[in-house]
Amino acid sequence: MRTMQPSVTIGSYTWAQDRLPSDEFELRLGDVHAAIERNSWPAVLVYGDVRDHGALAYLSNFIPRVRWGMALLPRSGDPRLLCAMSTRDLPAMRGLTWIADVRSGMGPEWTKAFDPWFEQLKLDRPVELGTLGFDLMAPVLQQAVRHSLGEHFTLRRADDILAIPPQRKRPRELTMMRASCQLVETAADRFVESWRNNGEPETAALDAERLARSLAAQDVRTLISLDGGRRLIPYAGRFEKIAGSLVGYLAVKLAGYWADLFVTVEQRPSAALRHAAGALDAVIAAVKPGARAGDLFATAAEALGPYSLHPVLNGRVGHSIGLSLDEPPHLCAASQTELVENGVYALQVGIAEAEPGNVIVSAIVRNTPSGAEVLVRSPA
Amino acid sequence: MGMGTDMDMGMDQRVVAKKNVRLSAAAKYLANNSRDGLIAASNGLNNFLESNAVYVLSGVRPMGESAVVVDRDGRSTLIVTPAWDAERAASLSWTDHTVATDDLAAELASAVADYHIAVPRSLSVGLSLLGSGVVARIEAALGVLPQAADELARDLARIRTAEELKAAEHATWIAERGYEHLLECARPGMREYELAAELYCFSKKLGAEDNFLLMSASQHNLAVRAAGERILDVGDIILSEITPCYRGQFAQICRTTAIGEPRPVVRDKYAILQDAMRAGLEAGRAGTTVAEVTRAINGVITEAGYGDYCRPPYMRVRGHGLGITSDRPGDIVDSNERVLENGMVFVMHPNQYIPESGYLMCGEPVVVTDQGCRALSAQLAQLDVIPV
Numbered sequence: 001m002r003t004m005q006p007s008v009t010i011g012s013y014t015w016a017q018d019r020l021p022s023d024e025f026e027l028r029l030g031d032v033h034a035a036i037e038r039n040s041w042p043a044v045l046v047y048g049d050v051r052d053h054g055a056l057a058y059l060s061n062f063i064p065r066v067r068w069g070m071a072l073l074p075r076s077g078d079p080r081l082l083c084a085m086s087t088r089d090l091p092a093m094r095g096l097t098w099i100a101d102v103r104s105g106m107g108p109e110w111t112k113a114f115d116p117w118f119e120q121l122k123l124d125r126p127v128e129l130g131t132l133g134f135d136l137m138a139p140v141l142q143q144a145v146r147h148s149l150g151e152h153f154t155l156r157r158a159d160d161i162l163a164i165p166p167q168r169k170r171p172r173e174l175t176m177m178r179a180s181c182q183l184v185e186t187a188a189d190r191f192v193e194s195w196r197n198n199g200e201p202e203t204a205a206l207d208a209e210r211l212a213r214s215l216a217a218q219d220v221r222t223l224i225s226l227d228g229g230r231r232l233i234p235y236a237g238r239f240e241k242i243a244g245s246l247v248g249y250l251a252v253k254l255a256g257y258w259a260d261l262f263v264t265v266e267q268r269p270s271a272a273l274r275h276a277a278g279a280l281d282a283v284i285a286a287v288k289p290g291a292r293a294g295d296l297f298a299t300a301a302e303a304l305g306p307y308s309l310h311p312v313l314n315g316r317v318g319h320s321i322g323l324s325l326d327e328p329p330h331l332c333a334a335s336q337t338e339l340v341e342n343g344v345y346a347l348q349v350g351i352a353e354a355e356p357g358n359v360i361v362s363a364i365v366r367n368t369p370s371g372a373e374v375l376v377r378s379p380a
Numbered sequence: 381m382g383m384g385t386d387m388d389m390g391m392d393q394r395v396v397a398k399k400n401v402r403l404s405a406a407a408k409y410l411a412n413n414s415r416d417g418l419i420a421a422s423n424g425l426n427n428f429l430e431s432n433a434v435y436v437l438s439g440v441r442p443m444g445e446s447a448v449v450v451d452r453d454g455r456s457t458l459i460v461t462p463a464w465d466a467e468r469a470a471s472l473s474w475t476d477h478t479v480a481t482d483d484l485a486a487e488l489a490s491a492v493a494d495y496h497i498a499v500p501r502s503l504s505v506g507l508s509l510l511g512s513g514v515v516a517r518i519e520a521a522l523g524v525l526p527q528a529a530d531e532l533a534r535d536l537a538r539i540r541t542a543e544e545l546k547a548a549e550h551a552t553w554i555a556e557r558g559y560e561h562l563l564e565c566a567r568p569g570m571r572e573y574e575l576a577a578e579l580y581c582f583s584k585k586l587g588a589e590d591n592f593l594l595m596s597a598s599q600h601n602l603a604v605r606a607a608g609e610r611i612l613d614v615g616d617i618i619l620s621e622i623t624p625c626y627r628g629q630f631a632q633i634c635r636t637t638a639i640g641e642p643r644p645v646v647r648d649k650y651a652i653l654q655d656a657m658r659a660g661l662e663a664g665r666a667g668t669t670v671a672e673v674t675r676a677i678n679g680v681i682t683e684a685g686y687g688d689y690c691r692p693p694y695m696r697v698r699g700h701g702l703g704i705t706s707d708r709p710g711d712i713v714d715s716n717e718r719v720l721e722n723g724m725v726f727v728m729h730p731n732q733y734i735p736e737s738g739y740l741m742c743g744e745p746v747v748v749t750d751q752g753c754r755a756l757s758a759q760l761a762q763l764d765v766i767p768v
Contacts, residue, residue: 002462002465003443004426004441005424005426005443006426006590006591007426007427007428007590007592007630008428008592008593008606010576010591010594010595010606011577011607012572012607012608014608014609051424065606066427067427086692086693086696087692088603088693088694090693092603092605135512136512138423138510138512139507139510139515140509142512206581206585209581209584210581213576213580213581214574214578231464231467232464234443234468235584237584237588237589239585311463311464312464314464
């Protein structure tokens with residue numbers, strides 16, 4: 001879900017070495033090094049910004065709080081990280097990653113920060129460097145990188161040949177995802193409890209946010225509806241009492257990993273809510289290794305009939321989730337992508353313009369050989 | 381809560397007031413410079429140190445990549461992503477039309493065609509901040525990119541309107557209430573992120589739509605940073621940079637708080653920062669340069685014997701502009717020769733690392749006047765103590 005991006009993420013970030021020790025990143029780098037060998041690249045450059053940083057976080061554990069970060073992962077030698085923070089902030093930034101060589105990407109000399117690094121990679125002929133995430137990079141920054149590379153290197157987009165982060169979650173990632181799901185469940189319960197106590201969707205969302213942040217969430221996103229679930233909006237600061245049902249959305253990020261839930265609460269569960277819950281059950285039941293994303297969409301669409309999918313879901317009934325709130329594959333009609341074992345997916349089903357109202361429900365599941373393991377589901 | 385009534389201006393009044401100022405100014409600029417149109421884009425990242433051109437021209441804080449198209453006659457269209465954000469954007473925008481889409485490039489091409497804008501005779505703001513993938517799609521849709529004029533939005537909005545100044549004052553009021561809340565809540569044994577959660581959510585409850593909040597503690601700080609897992613302790617100095625945003629106006633206060641009575645040297649050194657702040661406020665008259673203000677601040681700190689510390693990493697800047705409307709006058713540094721103008725708003729903060737005390741923070745949002753900079757905060761920073 002697209003939500004309002006805050007100017008800075010305020011929660012607790014660190015490199016949790018007890019849960020993700022350095023050998024975890026050696027294992028994660030395996031695919032990158034294989035691609036480096038196959039393509040005879042001397043290195044891969046990985047870019048991420050404050051909103052989209054899945055590849056950068058997967059490989060370095062570094063998550064930009066503001067602006068951007070970029071890692072240089074060489075075939076041999078030590079990796080390096082450039083972050084758009086001042087030199088004053090570098091000691092704190094060094095605590096966020098296993099990469100020892102962290103430099104500032106701010107100040108008048110920032111465009112030259114990679115010069116000595118590239119110098120060491122030069123050969124007597126032009127060579128390619130692989131890139132990940134460069135589609136996100138602003139043109140002005142790309143120009144600076146290209147200037148720094150000079151004629152010795154050309155950039156080769158590697159996003160299509162290197163799926164980073166992979167759809168299949170690693171064992172330690174599954175542990176992190178379970179913790180995130182537990183937190184979002186706790187916060188969603190508070191969302192509902194607060195709503196039942198005061199009838200104010202924004203107060204309920206804020207109560208849920210406060211609880212999640214107090215339990216070490218790094219980031220919290222909420223959307224609420226003031227019109228019975230017809231549309232969702234970000235924080236508006238109105239704190240109005242609203243009659244009828246509560247429809248909202250809550251996402252929390254814990255130790256780098258996201259979990260999210262839609263929340264629909266009615267005084268008495270309507271036929272539409274039961275219908276949506278049934279459609280969600282059908283999608284959950286269809287999850288298995290090898291299931292095609294498009295088939296899951298078709299399953300949901302059939303189960304939803306005669307209702308149409310809620311527009312806030314953008315023509316999808318879910319997607320992978322992890323270091324990004326919205327990872328591929330997207331469960332949409334045209335997708336032929338197969339779901340993989342130990343993939344973690346947010347499954348989302350909603351109905352628009354039903355009588356008596358609109359509903360959206362969701363779950364997060366792990367894909368196992370015996371089907372979906374539900375990690376968390378919208379509160380009843 | 382006394383400012384609530386003042387800020388309850390109806391949307392229609394605000395729409396008319398802002399449309400007259402920002403969109404009209406943009407159209408006038410285009411006409412004066414024989415340009416067909418303007419494409420002003422935002423990446424939706426809401427950087428508090430930058431101007432958000434879409435917000436400046438539409439009044440809408442976008443969730444995703446977005447753009448405003450303006451022609452020289454003043455006709456305007458806001459295009460936002462995602463598609464489901466249509467009604468919110470339309471209800472807030474003062475452009476003539478609002479379109480919500482999941483394909484920004486295609487809708488941009490459509491709006492440009494509707495207004496018969498010749499792209500080679502047009503300007504752009506903010507395209508350089510979008511991801512290169514999005515920019516490539518826009519270039520393909522338009523055939524060519526307009527000439528970049530990335531300073532335009534921040535220049536058009538460099539002077540706060542009366543309404544924007546009121547919003548900045550209200551944001552300051554929220555920041556000060558937030559700091560009072562910090563003084564009430566902070567206690568030994570609490571984790572930094574727990575305190576940050578309290579402060580952040582408290583400011584949202586008061587109406588802040590965002591908050592660039594840095595808050596950390598140490599027995600000897602090197603700088604302020606985002607809250608972590610550290611447990612607050614007696615003898616800690618809490619640094620807080622509280623920056624709520626209210627109706628598009630960020631306002632920042634910088635505060636220093638001791639848990640338990642601090643050593644006398646901390647009070648002595650903090651007084652240097654307060655003197656530097658007063659010197660900066662006095663120097664910041666309309667017509668002076670940012671460099672002169674910076675030198676006034678640095679002069680006090682140098683006179684106290686810490687001239688060698690008036691550089692990174694012992695400090696960063698002596699203040700800066702505040703987005704998302706306009707980040708003019710830019711960073712408060714001695715190389716910035718920009719002339720201060722009446723009505724400019726920025727944060728002035730002589731925050732400083734001093735070896736004997738560690739990093740200390742002291743800062744206020746200010747508005748430039750003929751008599752100097754006027755702090756928007758009711759209470760200038762002082763070294764506060766949480767009794768234990």
